[in-house]
Amino acid sequence: MGKIYGIGVGPGDPELLTLKAKKILDSADIVAVPVKEEGEYSTALEIIRPVVDLDRKEIMEVVFRMHPDEEERKKCRQAACELLADELRKGKDIAMITLGDVSVYSTYMYVNDYLAAEGFETEIIPGIPSFCSGAARAQVALMEGNEALAIVPSARENAALKTAFDSFENIVVMKAGNSIGKLQQMMEERDIPLSHATVLSRVGMEDEYIGPLDTDREYSYFTTVIIKKEGK
Numbered sequence: 001m002g003k004i005y006g007i008g009v010g011p012g013d014p015e016l017l018t019l020k021a022k023k024i025l026d027s028a029d030i031v032a033v034p035v036k037e038e039g040e041y042s043t044a045l046e047i048i049r050p051v052v053d054l055d056r057k058e059i060m061e062v063v064f065r066m067h068p069d070e071e072e073r074k075k076c077r078q079a080a081c082e083l084l085a086d087e088l089r090k091g092k093d094i095a096m097i098t099l100g101d102v103s104v105y106s107t108y109m110y111v112n113d114y115l116a117a118e119g120f121e122t123e124i125i126p127g128i129p130s131f132c133s134g135a136a137r138a139q140v141a142l143m144e145g146n147e148a149l150a151i152v153p154s155a156r157e158n159a160a161l162k163t164a165f166d167s168f169e170n171i172v173v174m175k176a177g178n179s180i181g182k183l184q185q186m187m188e189e190r191d192i193p194l195s196h197a198t199v200l201s202r203v204g205m206e207d208e209y210i211g212p213l214d215t216d217r218e219y220s221y222f223t224t225v226i227i228k229k230e231g232k
């Protein structure tokens, strides 16, 4: 039986791939690439391309459709896991790549749980999460001393964001591309200076933007915001 690895490849810069991730990617028979539809561009695959010899690998797209119906999504995930299980039964080792770290909003955790429950050997190799990489690029601390940090998924989720503003010194807002205006408004309502927010967009990728909230800019899906209520 083969083994499946969930590999965090970091947020963009191939040099942030860990030595362990590279070693496993080099030795795996199959690199599995999660996509929402066949033929979709994969940022994770582009991250490893300069450092892993993909010509010698079988690349397997694994489709996880974002169907509005939860039952349909579940069926799709199960079908994807069964395809992976077929390859594991043939004795092939699979490295399934994921952007950033595997434990942060990644479909791989479902795959891991499913295949482990089926009796397959699984292992997770952590990657550098986008918000840690972004904090480093912006040269800000995510928390210091006894401070706490809340990580919330986009300003559209108002309740979580309000709790974060009320109870935490530091907030990381992920999936924030469409929420920059909303964040600005919430900070103004709470008298938090806008200079206390740093936008991290496409960190480690071409056209990276690290700077203040700027509602005149368009932001991609790969956008995260760090808000430090008390400032730097």
Ligand SMILES: C[S@@+](CC[C@H](N)C(=O)[O-])C[C@H]1O[C@@H](n2cnc3c(N)ncnc32)[C@H](O)[C@@H]1O
Pocket: 011, 012, 098, 099, 100, 101, 102, 103, 104, 105, 106, 128, 129, 130, 131, 134, 173, 174, 175, 176, 177, 200, 201, 202, 203, 204, 205, 221, 222, 223, 224
């Ligand atoms: C589905 S989550 C994946 C998170 C990823 N597993 C991690 O550890 O960062 C996608 C979100 O991660 C953040 N993200 C991922 N890559 C990024 C990058 N290069 N620059 C800024 N934010 C990024 C954005 O907030 C994006 O909406």
